[in-house]
Amino acid sequence: MKIYLADYAGFCFGVERAINIVKEQSHIKDNVRTLGPIIHNPQVVKQFEDNGVLVERDAGKLDSSHSVVLRSHGITKSTYEKLKKNNVDIIDATCPFVNKAHEEAAKLSGDGYDVVVLGEADHPEVKGIVSYIKGKYHIISDEKDIENVDLDSKVGLIAQTTQDREVFNRVRKLLETRAKELKVVNTICNATNLRQHAAKKLAKSVDLMLVIGGKNSGNTTRLFKICRELCANTYHIETAGELTKDMFDNVENIGITAGASTPDFLIEEVLEYINEVNDAGEQS
Ligand code: SF4
Structure with a gap:
């Protein structure tokens, strides 16, 4: 089987920037929170939680003892004003x-x-x-x-x-x-356009298309819908754990793309799984 990775698969500029801001702040400050999950990817959110960066969904529960990172897709004007009023240390990672x-x-x-x-x-x-x-x-x-x-x-x-x-x-x-x-x-944003364009091009030419990303991620779900229109054999998966060997029966060309909030390690795990299936097929 041949594997083709779409151009622009994975983190966009704004998400990468937000993730780096959280990493950086968690090293220099205590009590760092994100207002809602930093990105729509449960695996990345869990990694941050394991390192002490907790998700707070209610801005009213934050006070001057907290530093809060705002997500790449921003917050409402009134929430911003509420945080200011409560003297919360605001670290704004809203995408430009x-x-x-x-x-x-x-x-x-x-x-x-x-x-x-x-x-x-x-x-x-x-x-x-x-x-x-x-x-x-x-x-x-x-x-x-x-x-x-x-x-x-x-x-x-x-x-x-x-x-x-x-x-x-x-x-x-x-x-x-x-x-x-x-x-x-x-x-x-151009990042979305480029990713969708590359995914469309690839989905047209493969037998199986895998779209990797959070099931709660709007941009990944849109990518999945776009690809499914062009390749009926398209799956939306969050991790390699959702793949089964029979998905690859009679498949020669596999296309892979990933949403703007999908980290590289999840893409790599999927590539590893397919390579294992490939190797097993060659040995049998
Ligand atoms: S606008 Fe959204 S999709 Fe575009 S770079 Fe910023 S975070 Fe990414």
Whole structure:
């Protein structure tokens, strides 16, 4: 069997930066917390917990005795203000691209636009983005969601950083027919686009596609859906422990990709497993 690893598989710039910040801070400070899991990957979160960096989900439980690292996808404006008020030592690992989406959201609403946000309504990043909007806004997951929405004449469009560019363009086209004045700010991060593009290219040409990453990771789940459309034999796995030998029956070409929050060691474990299956096949 031949194994092909997609370009850009694994950690993106923002996640790698956040992970490094947590590592660094845990060496120099006591009582370090992350506000929610630092990334959507249970294996990495467990490693940090074993080293004393605990996850706190309730910002109200943090005080001046704590240092808190903010995740790459950011927090809401009111949560930030609450932490400040309680004198918590804030270490901000929000990805600069997410900060940019916050700024653009605030700017659009400040300029009087009715803001359409393409994203997942219950995702912390989207909650963070809309918290910077003072006026009217709508969160949509695709162009169908916008059909029955009552829009003002001046509409602004932005997106969660990990959204699919093709869906964004479809929404843009539809809004062009609905709004008198449309301002589009593409806040989709290039890391997502590059990863999705490389995964699509690979999924088209293999018999089996493995997408590695947390089942709770939005960007990994999107990668899985994209790959499954092009290769029916696609699996979303968190670890090599989910693989079985029969998955590789009659398979010649295997493609592998991984979400932006998947560490290299999980990818390497999957590669090792496949190499073992390969070796066993050659010896039998
Ligand atoms: S996907 Fe993009 S925006 Fe999100 S953390 Fe990674 S680099 Fe930043």
